[in-house]
Amino acid sequence: MNKKGFIFDLDGVIVDTAKYHFLAWKKLANQLGFKFTEEQNEMFKGVSRKRCLEILLEIGNIEATKTQFDSWMLEKNLDYLDYIAKMNETEILPDVTRILKFLKNKKSPIALGSASKNAQPILEKVKLLSYFDVIIDGNHVTKAKPDPEVFLLAAKQLGENPQDCIVFEDAVAGIQAANTANMISIGIGEASVLNEADFVFKDFTEISSEFLEKISQVKKKELKKV
Ligand code: BG6
Ligand code: MG
Numbered sequence: 112m113n114k115k116g117f118i119f120d121l122d123g124v125i126v127d128t129a130k131y132h133f134l135a136w137k138k139l140a141n142q143l144g145f146k147f148t149e150e151q152n153e154m155f156k157g158v159s160r161k162r163c164l165e166i167l168l169e170i171g172n173i174e175a176t177k178t179q180f181d182s183w184m185l186e187k188n189l190d191y192l193d194y195i196a197k198m199n200e201t202e203i204l205p206d207v208t209r210i211l212k213f214l215k216n217k218k219s220p221i222a223l224g225s226a227s228k229n230a231q232p233i234l235e236k237v238k239l240l241s242y243f244d245v246i247i248d249g250n251h252v253t254k255a256k257p258d259p260e261v262f263l264l265a266a267k268q269l270g271e272n273p274q275d276c277i278v279f280e281d282a283v284a285g286i287q288a289a290n291t292a293n294m295i296s297i298g299i300g301e302a303s304v305l306n307e308a309d310f311v312f313k314d315f316t317e318i319s320s321e322f323l324e325k326i327s328q329v330k331k332k333e334l335k336k337v
Pocket of ligand 1: 155160282
């Protein structure tokens with residue numbers, strides 16, 4: 112297998128934490144007097160905490176002072192931290208560990224590229240931290256996905272050219288970021304939602320070692336040859 116860098120998003124790719132983000136935002140919305148649905152939560156995937164609160168307040172038609180804004184962000188995060196405190200290996204999404212093990216055995220460089228500021232403690236809780244050579248998360252970037260900053264920084268720290276990197280993402284904004292970075296984008300989720308991705312799989316159970324070997328041989332612009 113050629114040397115390619117593999118970059119994983121966290122929430123919705125490695126672990127199903129979208130449900131915890133949802134519950135914490137829902138609690139805040141209800142407290143502020145309005146409803147927040149799972150459908151609306153789709154807009155929050157891959158989006159920074161600050162931007163999520165801005166969208167939530169737009170949904171509720173609420174104007175916040177700077178002090179209120181900061182305290183609501185803090186409150187949501189404390190609720191979210193309560194949920195993730197109880198996390199363990201059972202919450203790793205199907206076949207993620209198989210793929211990480213396969214790549215590790217092949218000595219492929221592996222990075223995390225996540226918008227979350229809670230990425231490292233989550234990887235520790237589910238005992239996957241040791242698979243990652245590089246961690247780039249919400250604490251390291253200033254520009255949120257779909258800006259490619261998070262993935263470009265991950266590639267740089269892995270010592271890889273962006274065109275030699277492959278990204279796994281569940282959010283539309285994340286697929287767009289990978290594409291802008293000139294990386295091969297692999298969507299994890301619904302093909303109808305992630306239609307801008309180079310490839311889409313429902314989950315990692317659908318990704319074979321042969322497929323990983325194959326895409327490791329090509330650059331994004333050569334993809335039609337796969
Ligand atoms: C992304 C999630 O990975 O991280 C978003 O998809 C979330 O829903 C964002 O808002 C920021 O997460 P955190 O943990 O820093 O609030
Ligand atoms: Mg995600």
